[in-house]
Amino acid sequence: MKNGHITQKIGFSALFGCMLITMFFLGAIIYFTVVRGIGAISWGFLTQVPRSGMTEGGVAPAIVGTLYLTAGSILFALPLGLACAIYLCEYSPRGFFVNIIRMSINNLAGVPSVVFGLFGLAVFVKFMKFGISILSGSLTLGILVLPIIISATQEALMAVPHSLREASLALGASKWETIRKIVLPSALPGILTGVILSIGRVAGETAPILFTAATFYSRRYPDSVFSEVMALPYHIYALMTEGTHPEKQTAIAYGCALILMVLVLGVSAIAVYIRQRQRIQNA
Amino acid sequence: MPDNAKMKAEKVDFFYGPRHALKGIDLDICENRVTAIIGPSGCGKSTFIRLLNRMNELIPNTILKGKISLDGRDIFDPSVDPVEIRRRVGMVFQKPNPFPKSIFENIAYGLKVNGVSSRKIIEERVVKSLQEAALWHEIKDRINDNALKLSGGQQQRLCIARCLAVEPEVILFDEPCASLDPVSTQKIEELILQLKKDYTIAIVTHNMQQAARVSDYTGFFLLGELIEFDRTQRIFTAPSDKRTEDYVTGRFG
Incomplete structure (x- = not known):
């Protein structure tokens, strides 16, 4: 005892x-x-373009580039992932074929991100001739987070009680009306959480944009989806490995890291807040 | 029977995969009457009632044989839209299942999906159904509150109101009082007796006293078979089958 x-x-x-x-x-x-x-960190650091071969000035183009890439990838991955999850969860017949699809999606989540980068280079940059651009980078990052969005959405859809679907169908609603007006609104917080986690993921990824979107040094802001951009994670990498003034560049790299961390943690905090609020509503 | 059959089940067999859940059921649901379906757990009574508005076809790997008709028309005919059947044959479930929306939106939903768009008509029908479901005076000041804030009994009456709003012809109750306290149960029973003036009602219940109190006809199911179907009074006073007598007198089940 x-x-x-x-x-x-x-x-x-x-x-x-x-x-x-x-x-x-x-x-x-x-x-x-x-x-x-x-x-x-200073106001100038956040709002100015780099100067003197990356050793002075701000990193505003990298912040803007990261925001563009993040927004672009979510715009691409959210509708596609949502539709895919709705099909898998609500429409597809249970069986061998669908199990294979589900397994593939889970495996997609385990593929190293640099492989996505090479894929993006081969398909979007070369084959589709989008070049090294916001578009190529966004599509590559979008594919990277598709599995996150799909599995978060699937879980959220499956968490909606079957009794609500039955209630809606028993009132003479069609299956699609039931999904659109009852199931999706109930699943929304879960889906949003998935989206926000994806935002955190794409904002911080380096490898997928290495060959598809990022450039080390740009004094301009991108002017179309076919422009190449600076991005915070890649900028950190470049500052630490290239250039001629490592002592000045290291300080800038840590500044970038701090901005990136604040952005990603901020986004995660929003996710926690939404989940929490939903828990209170359900209680 | 002198009453007019609104729905008719003829030689209905039903399978969940290999499991033979219903065996050769013949049963009439009569117009403006309450038909109770009783029997021990797993006897197929819920399965049967869920066939009447085609809810079971949401479950994969099921097979139906035989015929179920509504006003003489086969509801499983390929030309029949299940959505149409479910609008005409409403259902109240065992566990109250209001949508996580306001009380008003819960009832308005059925109207909207059935194409009612006039705000005025929707408001009128919401009030009317809440009155019919004997809930109006309790909640009239908080019609925009979330329905999940209501008590279990109130939620179930809200589900009944929601069902009434789309003006079905038949209402199926699948053990509507199974999760309610006695006072709420009594209110639902009074409501059912009120509603049979305008609707045709079928109710599945575990509770034999409930069947005796509210129904005009009673069917006794056992292991997927309909053992006996007759006027409720006969079932409870002079059943013709020994097994029915054993069940209603509480000797098993």
Whole structure:
């Protein structure tokens, strides 16, 4: 009896220790990014174009580029993913074929992101002749997050109680009316959460845009979807590996990292808030 | 029987995959009468009632044999739209299932999907159905509140109001009081007795007293078979089958 008690205490302490280690790394990442990045942040840094071979000026084109790429990829992936999930969840007959499709989608989520980058280069940049552009980058990033959007939507759709579908059908609503007016509104918070997680993912990805959209140095803002753009994650990579003034560039890179982290964490915070609010509504 | 059959089941067999859930059911649902369907769990009574508005075809791998007609027309005929059948044959489910919307929107929904677009008509019908479902005086000040805030009994009456709003001809109740307290149950039973003036009603129930109180006809199901179907009074006082007698006197089930 007493021994069991001690074992339990040791067990709890071990779990608590692991939790502390995790928290330490999370805290350390945030701490270092903030401490090393905050010095670079200024109004000019956020709003000006780079100057003097990337060693001075701001990173505004990279912020704008990241926003464009994120918006573009979601615009592409959301309708496609939503439609795909609705089909798989509500319309497709259960069976071998659909199981294969589901498995493929899950596998797509496990493909390394650099592979998506090569795919984007081959298909969008070369074959479809979109060039290195916002369009190619957005499509590549969109494909990268399709599985996230599809599985989040599927889960949200499956969480809608069957009894609500029956209630709607029993009133003489068609299947499509039931999905559009009852099932989708109920699933919306779950779908939104998936979208927001996707935003966080695409904003931070480097490899997929490496060959499809990003450029190291641009003094201009993109003027069409066929322009190449700067983007924060790639800019960090470039600052650390290229150029002639590493000491100045490193400071700028940490500044970029801080901006990127604030953007992504901010977006995740919105996701948590939406989920929380939904939980309160359902309670 | 002197009453006019609104719906008619003839030699109905139903299979869930290999499971033979209903065996050769012949049963009439009479106009402006309450028909109760009783029997132990798993006897096929819910399966049967869900055939009457074609809800079972949402379940994959099911097979139906035989014929079910509404006003003499086969409801499973390929030319018949199930959506049309479900509008004419409404259903109230075992567990109250209001939409997570306002009370008003819950009732307006059925009207909207059936093509009623005039705001004035919708408002009138919402009030009328809430009155018919004996819920109006309790909730008239908070008609825009979320329906999920209502009590279980109120939610079930809201579901009845929602069903009445689309003006069905037949209303199917699938154990409507199974999750309700006795006071709410009594209100629903009173409501059913009121409604039979205007509607044809079929009710599945576990509760034999309930069947005796509200129904005109009663069918007793056992293991997928209809053992006996007769006037409720006969079923409960002088059943002709020994198994019916055993069930209604509480010897099993």
